[in-house]
Amino acid sequence: MHTHSQFRWLVRRGAGVACGTRHQIWAIALGGRSLVSKWFSSSSRTAMVASEKDFENAVHQVKLLKEDPGNDAKLKLYALYKQATEGPCNVPKPRVFDFLGRAKWDAWTALGSLPKETARQNYVDFVSSLRPSLTSSSGEGPAAHRSLPESEDVVVTSKDSITVITLNRPAKKNAITYQMYQDITLALKAASKDNSTITVFTGNGNYYSSGNDLSNFSNRSGSLQQMYAESALTLRNFVDSFIDFPKPLVALVNGPAVGIAVTVLGLFDAVYASDRATFHTPFSSLGITPEGCSSYTFPKIMGPAKAAEMLIFGKKITAREACAQGLVTEVFPHNTFQKEAWARLTAYAKNPPKAMRIGKQLLRSFGKETLHAVNAEECRVLQERWLSEECVNAIQTFFSKKGKL
Numbered sequence: 001m002h003t004h005s006q007f008r009w010l011v012r013r014g015a016g017v018a019c020g021t022r023h024q025i026w027a028i029a030l031g032g033r034s035l036v037s038k039w040f041s042s043s044s045r046t047a048m049v050a051s052e053k054d055f056e057n058a059v060h061q062v063k064l065l066k067e068d069p070g071n072d073a074k075l076k077l078y079a080l081y082k083q084a085t086e087g088p089c090n091v092p093k094p095r096v097f098d099f100l101g102r103a104k105w106d107a108w109t110a111l112g113s114l115p116k117e118t119a120r121q122n123y124v125d126f127v128s129s130l131r132p133s134l135t136s137s138s139g140e141g142p143a144a145h146r147s148l149p150e151s152e153d154v155v156v157t158s159k160d161s162i163t164v165i166t167l168n169r170p171a172k173k174n175a176i177t178y179q180m181y182q183d184i185t186l187a188l189k190a191a192s193k194d195n196s197t198i199t200v201f202t203g204n205g206n207y208y209s210s211g212n213d214l215s216n217f218s219n220r221s222g223s224l225q226q227m228y229a230e231s232a233l234t235l236r237n238f239v240d241s242f243i244d245f246p247k248p249l250v251a252l253v254n255g256p257a258v259g260i261a262v263t264v265l266g267l268f269d270a271v272y273a274s275d276r277a278t279f280h281t282p283f284s285s286l287g288i289t290p291e292g293c294s295s296y297t298f299p300k301i302m303g304p305a306k307a308a309e310m311l312i313f314g315k316k317i318t319a320r321e322a323c324a325q326g327l328v329t330e331v332f333p334h335n336t337f338q339k340e341a342w343a344r345l346t347a348y349a350k351n352p353p354k355a356m357r358i359g360k361q362l363l364r365s366f367g368k369e370t371l372h373a374v375n376a377e378e379c380r381v382l383q384e385r386w387l388s389e390e391c392v393n394a395i396q397t398f399f400s401k402k403g404k405l
């Protein structure tokens with residue numbers, strides 16, 4: 001928990017964040033729209049550039065915040081504010097024991113060469129997403145208050161006090177598009193506030209997910225640097241939403257899982273797998289590096305040697321091996337997987353929700369700061385890797401159909 005004085009600390013240093021008194025009313029009447037998921041689509045980018053006034057409005061509204069939005073949100077606001085007003089980080093890295101200074105520097109640096117206008121828009125959108133139910137002073141659109149995914153590729157349903165988030169792109173093995181990262185982030189935010197007791201993640205079809213959609217970098221406009229900076233930010237928000245998820249989060253791994261669909265499993269509270277599931281993180285062969293906090297969670301879960309085999313050498317493991325290594329909680333025969341896993345979940349969902357939430361907090365909250373720092377660093381490194389010849393060649397090879405995993 002962060003104190004109001006820490007919050008003010010950021011303000012004094014020009015974070016564009018301020019803390020009001022407890023008696024002030026939330027009044028985020030922002031310019032700009034809260035449609036985070038449309039930030040980066042090329043068609044909407046031109047239509048959604050926040051004006052100086054929108055930005056000033058957002059900065060002002062942040063000063064009226066009644067509640068501390070949390071350290072993570074404050075760091076994001078700080079970084080986006082600095083990027084929007086000063087451009088890319090241009091100050092030396094703080095000394096090793098200046099933890100807060102380093103966290104702020106990391107957050108700002110992770111934005112890379114994100115253009116000032118994009119940072120301004122992202123700032124406006126992010127402030128809006130802190131309180132999406134309040135209206136904006138301009139730029140209002142039908143989706144301005146959207147809190148659930150619009151796309152059919154991510155489906156959110158509710159069953160027996162359980163919120164289910166299903167990856168629904170079976171023809172593409174549930175590969176995760178740019179839009180889906182944003183939709184999943186929104187879905188998790190909504191699920192954290194709904195009245196469900198447990199949240200479940202699963203895939204439709206014979207795959208759980210083939211990970212990042214490898215066309216994510218080929219169908220967008222703008223400079224490469226800008227695209228990679230935006231992607232790193234989107235990825236960081238996506239992973240943050242798993243780190244911060246307050247209720248029990250369970251994965252039903254119905255089939256093979258690849259890349260980021262595997263790594264974030266280290267942030268789940270239980271992982272039930274069909275015996276047809278496999279777990280594969282072919283990062284090195286794609287010229288990239290681990291994400292989803294796996295560089296930290298995997299060595300903790302399975303020990304450094306097994307983690308290296310998966311994350312550096314790209315060894316694909318079976319569900320039973322993943323279970324023996326502690327990544328998977330339990331494996332079920334494929335033909336009874338749904339029935340058995342759902343019987344388990346339905347029973348668990350009847351537990352008192354507050355006790356489960358507080359229990360999760362006890363288990364997870366102490367490592368949270370570290371996880372956020374790991375996430376920031378992984379995204380920073382990835383942003384560089386995406387520009388590498390190794391990565392560009394690997395993606396070209398996949399689409400020329402020479403290079404299946």
Ligand SMILES: CCCCCC/C=C/C(=O)SCCNC(=O)CCNC(=O)[C@H](O)C(C)(C)COP(=O)(O)OP(=O)(O)OC[C@H]1O[C@@H](n2cnc3c(N)ncnc32)[C@H](O)[C@@H]1OP(=O)(O)O
Pocket residue numbers: 171172173175176178181210211212213214215216231232234235258259260261282283286291398403404405
């Ligand atoms: C905002 C950016 C954040 C980035 C985060 C960093 C994340 C990193 C990762 O997740 S790394 C892992 C990336 N994933 C892969 O490398 C998997 C690539 N896919 C494959 O190797 C194979 O498709 C397969 C082994 C998963 C399945 O093989 P197979 O059973 O033979 O099916 P097909 O290959 O014919 O696939 C059917 C159809 O789906 C398309 N597809 C499958 N996976 C992906 C993918 N990850 N990205 C894009 N498209 C994918 C495939 O091209 C086929 O399409 P088609 O029918 O030909 O149009």
